[in-house]
Each structure stands twice: as C-alpha cells, then as structure tokens.
Amino acid sequence: MPLPLYLLALAVFAMGTSEFMLAGLLPAIAADLGVPVGTAGTLGSAFAVGMVVGAPLVAGLARSWPRRSSLAGFLLVFAAAHVVGATVPSFPVLFGTRVVAALANAGFLAVALTTAATLVPPDRKGRALGVLLSGTTMATIAGVPAGSLLGAAFGWRATFWAVAAVCLPAVAGVLHGIPRSPRPRAAESAGPSLRTELGVLRRRRLLLVMLLGALVNAATFASFTFLAPVVTGTAGLDRLWVPVVLVLFGAGSFAGITVAGRLSDARPGLVVAIAGPLLLVGWPALALLAWEPVALPVLVFAQAMLSFALGSTLIARVLYEATGAATMAGGYATAALNLGAAVGPLVAAIALTTRLGELGPLWTSGLLVLVALLIAAPCRRSVSGTGGAGRGPR
Structure with missing residues (x-):
C-alpha cells in the first residue's frame, strides 16, 4: 500500500x-x-447526522477543488471546532460544535475515500479501505482510551484540546504526502457530470449495500456509545476499567478490519455469511453475561471484531457498486456509515429509559443486526458482489 494512504489514515x-x-x-x-x-x-x-448530511453535500461542492488543499482545509476546520468545543459553557453550544466538526469530517472522509481508491489498482479497493479505516480502529485502541484517561485526570475539556493538537501533524502529513491533483477544469472535463454521479443512486444494489452498512453500523454504535454505563453499572467495575474495555473494543475492531481487508475484495459473501449470524448471537449473549467481569471484555472484543469486519466489507461494496461516481462514491460510503452511527445511539438512548436500563443498547444492537440479516437473506447475490455492473473481483 502506498505511503499517502497511511498519511490519510493518520x-x-x-x-x-x-x-x-x-x-x-x-x-x-x-x-x-x-x-x-x-x-x-x-x-x-x-456528529453522525452532520456526517450523513455533509458527506454527499460537501463531496459535491468539493468536486472541482484540489484534493490536497481540500483535505488540509477540512482538517483545520475540524481542529478549530474542537478548540471552540473545549471552551463552551453550555450543552447547546457544544452540540453545535459537534455538527460543525462532523461537516468537516464528512468532507475529509468523502474526499479521502475517493482519493484512497485512486491510489491503488481497481481490484484492491477493499484493501485500501481497510488501511484508511485502520486509523479509526487505532483511535479506539489508543486515542479513545487515552482520551478517557486524560478526561478522568484533567476533565473532559482537556480531551478536546488534545484532539485539536493531534490534527496539526495530520495536516502536515497531508500537505507533504498527498500528490497534487490535476487542475480543477482538467479534473472536471475528465470525469462524469454531477448529474451522472447522482444517477448511480438509482441502482438497487447500491442502495441495498448502503442500507445494510447503515444497519450494521447502527448496531455497533448503539452499544459502543453506552459501554461506560455497562462497565461501571451492570458489571460493577471501577471507572478505570472503562478505558481498558475501550482498548479491547479497539483491538477487536482492528482485527476485524484487518481480516476483512483481505477478504472483502474477493470473498465478501463469506464475510457476511460468517460474521452476520455470529453478531446476531453475540449481542444478546453480551447482554445476558454483562454481569460477569470475565465474560464482558471477551465478548466486547469479539463483537467489535465481527462488527467492523462486516461493516467495512459492506462499505467496500458501496465503493464497488458506485462505479461511475468517481468523486461522489466516497460521499455515499461515508453517508451510509454515519447514518447508522446517527440512528444507533438515538435508538439506544430510548432503550436506556425502558425496563432494560443499561442493557437496553445491547439488545437494540441485536435487533438491528436481525433486521439487516432479514433484508440481506433474499439478496445474497447483491451482497456477495456476484453479477451486475458493480461486480468486484472474484
């Protein structure tokens, strides 16, 4: 994999x-x-809603922008939103900064996904996506637990300052590592029109894999967002165990993306067939065994691995099925990812208010996976990438 791909992952x-x-x-x-x-x-x-709305919108606006300067600009706006977030006095203002940060993140990721696909041969999009998203999994392994410890020691605002600081070397890496793109007019004349790229959304297979990716990601974020109450409440562990469990979640997600990155190009159907049913069993198992301090971390690792393996495979299928949308494919993939990330925590928050309490999000995740599998069952050929113009390599 080329070095610029790893700089994007940073x-x-x-x-x-x-x-x-x-x-x-x-x-x-x-x-x-x-x-x-x-x-x-x-x-x-x-944050997720901002990503859903912002990904296709900003990707459309940035079609004629140079990729390198676009990526750096989005990163700088993202950092500025965190500086403001670290100083806010009220929840509504913090909420607003998260939306702004999400729009910047959406623009960056949409352009980055498209850029990553151009840095590798056409039949290695899944591998490239795995490298790019490894930045996300490394965030759950190192960044999130470190942020949790930093927040416990110095307050949650210190974590926002730290994120803003980490963005600066990332900007430098993008400016020095990403090659210059062609001049905007040359890029426009060489590629399809915006109407043509939007037209690919009429493809049934593309909409299907976007929906399935959203559902799986919703299940992942429904439980991940509210893991802390499960650790300290249901399991009765000390707050210091929260970053430990988050590290295990991150390690599982990294393992899942690593495995899926090697299979999602040639054998996506195999990933779906194995990870889907195991996820369906795993979320209820975690809800039933969350009381056990030994079972909790093991199941968290397993569910993270399965969730990210299945989710990244489905998002890779979005890139394949969006063939012909050279600049918008990354926006469609980002929107699918974050539609799930938006819906999952909202549904889980409602479940928290029911008699299920802290375990409500875990049961919610199981239900979302069940819905995804019921939708995917009669459409196995579409999910596995066999047949059709958007077919991946076999």
Missing part, C-alpha cells in the same frame, strides 16, 4: 478519536453541563 485517527471518545466522557460531560447521560449521548448522533 488524519482519520485524529477524527476517529473525536468521534468515539464520547463513549468514555459522557458521564463527565453530562455532570458538568447539567444534562442527563442520555441527552449527552445525542452528541454522538449530532
């Missing part, structure tokens, strides 16, 4: 740390700003 690491760090900071943010934990959890949904 930037994704900074952004992933910001997106996921709330899982370990929600109790502190809620207490400081005087809102319920469930309300604080909507910060994750605000």
